[in-house]
Amino acid sequence: xxxxxxQVWLTDITSIPTDEGLLYLAGHKDLYxxxxxxxxxxxxxxxxxxxxxxxxxVASKRSIAGLIHHSDRGANIVPVNTENSFGNxx
Numbered sequence: 253x254x255x256x257x258x259q260v261w262l263t264d265i266t267s268i269p270t271d272e273g274l275l276y277l278a279g280h281k282d283l284y285x286x287x288x289x290x291x292x293x294x295x296x297x298x299x300x301x302x303x304x305x306x307x308x309x310v311a312s313k314r315s316i317a318g319l320i321h322h323s324d325r326g327a328n329i330v331p332v333n334t335e336n337s338f339g340n341x342x
Contacts, residue, residue, distance in 0.1 A: 254284040258313050261289060263305070263323045265297060278305040280321075289313055 254260050260283040268275045278301045279291040290309025294301045310316055 257282050257284045257287075258289075258316065258319060259284060260320045260322065261309065263302075263321065265302070267297075276301060278302050280305055280309040 262281045262283055263279065265276060265278045268277060273295065275293055275295060276297045277291060277293050280289050281287070282289050289312060290305045290307070292301050292304035292308065306321075
């Protein structure tokens with residue numbers, strides 16, 4: 253457990269069947285509040301999908317110093333260089 257919000261975020265990707273094919277959803281959830289802090293959707297599962305979701309979460313919360321970002325480390329979740337991408341938001 254955590255002592256407050258924006259200490260641990262969980263992330264995952266899922267596919268949603270639609271009449272037009274699969275829709276991929278990447279999301280980030282705050283473990284403390286249970287709120288979805290960032291998400292992105294696309295017709296393709298790419299690194300950009302995960303990056304967009306994470307960027308949305310970081311941009312909305314602003315402070316990510318000491319944040320633990322956890323995923324199941326599946327083949328779909330690839331490392332994002334957060335220091336280069338989000339260093340100006342911390």
